[in-house]
Amino acid sequence: MDIVAAKLKDTSDWNNSEGRTLKTYKRKRRLRRPTIPDELVYEILLRLPAKTLARSRSVCKTWRAIFSNPSFIHTHLKHSASRHEQEPSFLITPHTLSSVIDDDVWPTTFSNSIPFYHWRDGQDTASLVHATDFHGEFGSVYGMSHCDGLVTLPTDTKIYLFNPATGDVLKLPDGQKSNHGFQTAGLGLDPGTNTYKVVRSFYRSVDFYERTYNAGMEVFTIGGHGSCWRIVEDPPYPVKPQLPMHFKGSLYWHIYKELLETPPEGFLRFDLEDETFSFICHPVLPSEEGRPDFVEVGGELCLAQHLTNQIVIWKSPSGDNHQWDRLCAINLPEAWKFRPFNFLGYRILRRDNHICRYDEASRTAKEVVCADQLRYKNPRAGKNFDFVVEDVYFFNIVPYTESLVPLTAGVR
Numbered sequence: 001m002d003i004v005a006a007k008l009k010d011t012s013d014w015n016n017s018e019g020r021t022l023k024t025y026k027r028k029r030r031l032r033r034p035t036i037p038d039e040l041v042y043e044i045l046l047r048l049p050a051k052t053l054a055r056s057r058s059v060c061k062t063w064r065a066i067f068s069n070p071s072f073i074h075t076h077l078k079h080s081a082s083r084h085e086q087e088p089s090f091l092i093t094p095h096t097l098s099s100v101i102d103d104d105v106w107p108t109t110f111s112n113s114i115p116f117y118h119w120r121d122g123q124d125t126a127s128l129v130h131a132t133d134f135h136g137e138f139g140s141v142y143g144m145s146h147c148d149g150l151v152t153l154p155t156d157t158k159i160y161l162f163n164p165a166t167g168d169v170l171k172l173p174d175g176q177k178s179n180h181g182f183q184t185a186g187l188g189l190d191p192g193t194n195t196y197k198v199v200r201s202f203y204r205s206v207d208f209y210e211r212t213y214n215a216g217m218e219v220f221t222i223g224g225h226g227s228c229w230r231i232v233e234d235p236p237y238p239v240k241p242q243l244p245m246h247f248k249g250s251l252y253w254h255i256y257k258e259l260l261e262t263p264p265e266g267f268l269r270f271d272l273e274d275e276t277f278s279f280i281c282h283p284v285l286p287s288e289e290g291r292p293d294f295v296e297v298g299g300e301l302c303l304a305q306h307l308t309n310q311i312v313i314w315k316s317p318s319g320d321n322h323q324w325d326r327l328c329a330i331n332l333p334e335a336w337k338f339r340p341f342n343f344l345g346y347r348i349l350r351r352d353n354h355i356c357r358y359d360e361a362s363r364t365a366k367e368v369v370c371a372d373q374l375r376y377k378n379p380r381a382g383k384n385f386d387f388v389v390e391d392v393y394f395f396n397i398v399p400y401t402e403s404l405v406p407l408t409a410g411v412r
Contacts, residue, residue, distance in 0.1 A: 149403025178202035181241025
């Protein structure tokens, strides 16, 4: 018995010793576990979609601090913009009516459910990014504008600002009452203060018969002190109640020629930094057909003249917008009226619900996708569905670069 007990004790001691050794080995193994360098983790995070990063903020305080850092937001935006140049993508918002009123000049019964679907070139499905229901806050909606992942949606009561990737929504306060036209607002980055600004035109009074008007302009700085509209200098000419184009710190507005007896041939430029207006001449066009629109081609500001079967692109070689040379012409396959998007390297255009690409070899515009023929996917519901074109009054479609830009302050 003593011999058995001794052997059992030896076995127990050996097991205990082995157990201690195994625990020590595992602990050392954990300590020696290979780790990913912080610099590599940072580079990986920069290349993840903004929506994924927004959802990952709650992982830990460190990640929340990283994703809120202005330097990270700016660098992530540059990566997103680079991807957009290689693979253009768009936000598509279908607007439906709850009922039809025959006497409405523009419908006042739009659905208050605002979904944002993300579509990338080459896909046959658009995926839901974000949706908000405003529960009867407005009756009409108008054209959206986009800048660095932020989107404005003017309505007949409010102007809403979204970052669809992060799910942030900002309802702007009431501005000056306008006595004419749809509510329109431009959105852009002020390079001087590195803040985003919403600029809205309004009319204190207007008389088309007498050709008299009293026009004004107001600015809302996102994240600015006071969080209210500021009235700036009045425009030197009346502006059209339509979306201006944003380009490198300025907004470009069409002049409302119907209110002028001898309207000038040109546009108004509003500088977002000093908040002042200047006049931009447009080229002497060989044809009176089709008004020109500003477009971006290869990072430069150009003009696109819409003709019956062509779009002619004009460029200012000196960059001062006072001399214009013909850059190229895009042949249209039929009598389509296109609205150019930013051309980028792919030269993307839009005709109603159609998105097309300019083919340099044939010098024609070829359809890429039609918004009312896309499949729309709701990941939360786990299903796809179609919008019947008769059910959609119009589609808001804007080029889209997703970002983490907050709705509280500038990022650069």
